[in-house]
Amino acid sequence: MSIDTRFLIAIAIMASIAFGCRVAGLIVGTYLGDSRKLRQFLDILPACAMGAVLGPSLGAMTLVQSIALLVSAAVHLATSRFLLALALGTAVLLSQRWIVSMTV
Amino acid sequence: MTTDANSGNGKRGDVRSGHSRIQSAQLGVRRASPLAISSGLFGILYGAACMSLGISPTLAALSCVLIFSGAVQFTVLGMLAEPFSASAIAVSSLLICNRLFLMGISIADHLRERSWVARLLSMTVLTDGAWAATIAEKAPVDRFVYFVCAGLWILALWVAGTLLGAVVAGQLEPDMITALRFSGVLFLALLLLLVVQNTSMGHAPWIVSALVSLAGSRLMPLPIAFLIGVTVGSCIAWFGAPRERMDVD
Numbered sequence: 001m002s003i004d005t006r007f008l009i010a011i012a013i014m015a016s017i018a019f020g021c022r023v024a025g026l027i028v029g030t031y032l033g034d035s036r037k038l039r040q041f042l043d044i045l046p047a048c049a050m051g052a053v054l055g056p057s058l059g060a061m062t063l064v065q066s067i068a069l070l071v072s073a074a075v076h077l078a079t080s081r082f083l084l085a086l087a088l089g090t091a092v093l094l095s096q097r098w099i100v101s102m103t104v
Numbered sequence: 105m106t107t108d109a110n111s112g113n114g115k116r117g118d119v120r121s122g123h124s125r126i127q128s129a130q131l132g133v134r135r136a137s138p139l140a141i142s143s144g145l146f147g148i149l150y151g152a153a154c155m156s157l158g159i160s161p162t163l164a165a166l167s168c169v170l171i172f173s174g175a176v177q178f179t180v181l182g183m184l185a186e187p188f189s190a191s192a193i194a195v196s197s198l199l200i201c202n203r204l205f206l207m208g209i210s211i212a213d214h215l216r217e218r219s220w221v222a223r224l225l226s227m228t229v230l231t232d233g234a235w236a237a238t239i240a241e242k243a244p245v246d247r248f249v250y251f252v253c254a255g256l257w258i259l260a261l262w263v264a265g266t267l268l269g270a271v272v273a274g275q276l277e278p279d280m281i282t283a284l285r286f287s288g289v290l291f292l293a294l295l296l297l298l299v300v301q302n303t304s305m306g307h308a309p310w311i312v313s314a315l316v317s318l319a320g321s322r323l324m325p326l327p328i329a330f331l332i333g334v335t336v337g338s339c340i341a342w343f344g345a346p347r348e349r350m351d352v353d
Contacts, residue, residue: 001186001188003157003158003159003184004159004160004163006184006188007159007163007167007184008163009188009190010180010183010184010190010193011163011166011167011170011171013190013193013194013197014167014170014171014173014176014177014180014193014197015167015170015171017176017194017197017198017201018171018172018173018176018197018201018204019227019228021198021201021202021204021205021208022204022205022207022208022227022228022230023208023224023227024205024208025204025205025206025207025208025209025210025211025212026208026209026211026212026215026223026224026227027208027212028205028208028209028212029208029209029210029211029212029213030212030213030216030223032209032212039213040304040305041338041341041342042206042209042210042213043210043239043303043305044305044309044310044337044338044341045206045209045210045334045338045341046203046206046207046210046232046235046299047296047299047300047305047309047310048309048310048313048333048334048337048338048341049202049203049206049313049330049334050203050232050292050295050296050310051296051309051310051311051312051313051314051317051333051337052313052314052316052317052329052330052331052333052334052337053175053203053292053317053330054289054292054293054296054314054317055313055314055315055316055317055318055321055329055333056317056318056321056326056329056330057289058289058314058318059318059321059322061286065286065289068286068287068290069289069290069293072290072293072294073293073294073297076294076297076298077297077301080301081138082138082139082142082294082298083137083138083141083142085290085294086138086142086287086290086291086294089287089290090145090284090287090290093283093284093286093287093290094280094283094284096283097279097280097283
């Protein structure tokens with residue numbers, strides 16, 4: 001099987017599952033109650049999922065990656081500018097490469 | 105009683121808003137621009153990764169349009185080698201996509217006033233960025249239009265970035281791609297901050313989720329650690345949320 005065929009099969013599987021999950025969430029969310037507490041709770045759940053995805057990555061960070069994350073978070077908290085925060089964090093990540101190439 | 109479209113008193117999907125559809129669309133595009141540009145940059149990495157595996161740019165772009173979930177797309181790239189296992193791809197996709205399920209539940213209330221066909225079609229652009237931008241928006245916009253335009257803008261740059269990545273793949277050095285991969289974590293962390301800063305949810309639930317998931321990942325398989333992390337964070341969110349207040353005139 002060629003890589004393109006394998007990739008096409010993978011696309012079909014991934015697209016079905018991704019769209020199915022979105023639609024399932026939409027249907028469940030539409031028929032849930034109107035309680036304000038419930039709605040607040042439902043808004044928090046994706047953030048909890050993001051946190052759970054981030055957790056293991058945070059535990060395996062290198063020093064430079066930790067600094068990049070701290071820089072990004074600090075810039076975002078201070079300025080609320082998403083792109084600037086991401087750009088500076090990425091610059092820190094790339095600086096590791098330059099530092100290594102300069103020292104070698 | 106407040107009349108804010110984002111308040112708990114009215115349906116959040118109400119079209120009775122202070123912004124016209126065009127204004128809502130413009131605002132959606134404007135607010136999503138930083139997220140869309142970031143997605144475009146990740147698209148470059150994705151396109152380059154696809155090219156390194158011998159996948160054509162057309163198929164890479166097609167995958168972006170049909171799947172529109174960077175996390176799943178990047179993960180599955182590592183599962184295309186022989187022996188090819190469709191079931192392994194399905195299970196991995198399902199585990200990663202449960203975030204989309206939760207976002208679908210969360211966004212449903214914002215889209216309530218539209219027809220089912222419109223709502224179902226709009227699900228094709230539901231992704232972290234579009235969800236975060238919509239949840240974080242406090243202006244009384246037409247939330248359906250805002251969400252769809254934000255999502256389409258992010259999708260457009262994600263696809264454009266992928267095509268660009270396929271073109272410049274040969275000029276990106278492997279260690280640069282490795283270094284930039286971590287910017288996906290930065291992106292997710294910033295999205296999280298964006299949502300938490302603009303809503304009343306507080307930091308405790310996601311921090312607990314992250315810590316439990318981190319601790320769990322040392323002791324058990326990652327998917328189980330992830331599910332436990334989400335569950336514990338959800339419990340913190342449920343029991344820590346302020347009690348519902350009765351509105352009495």
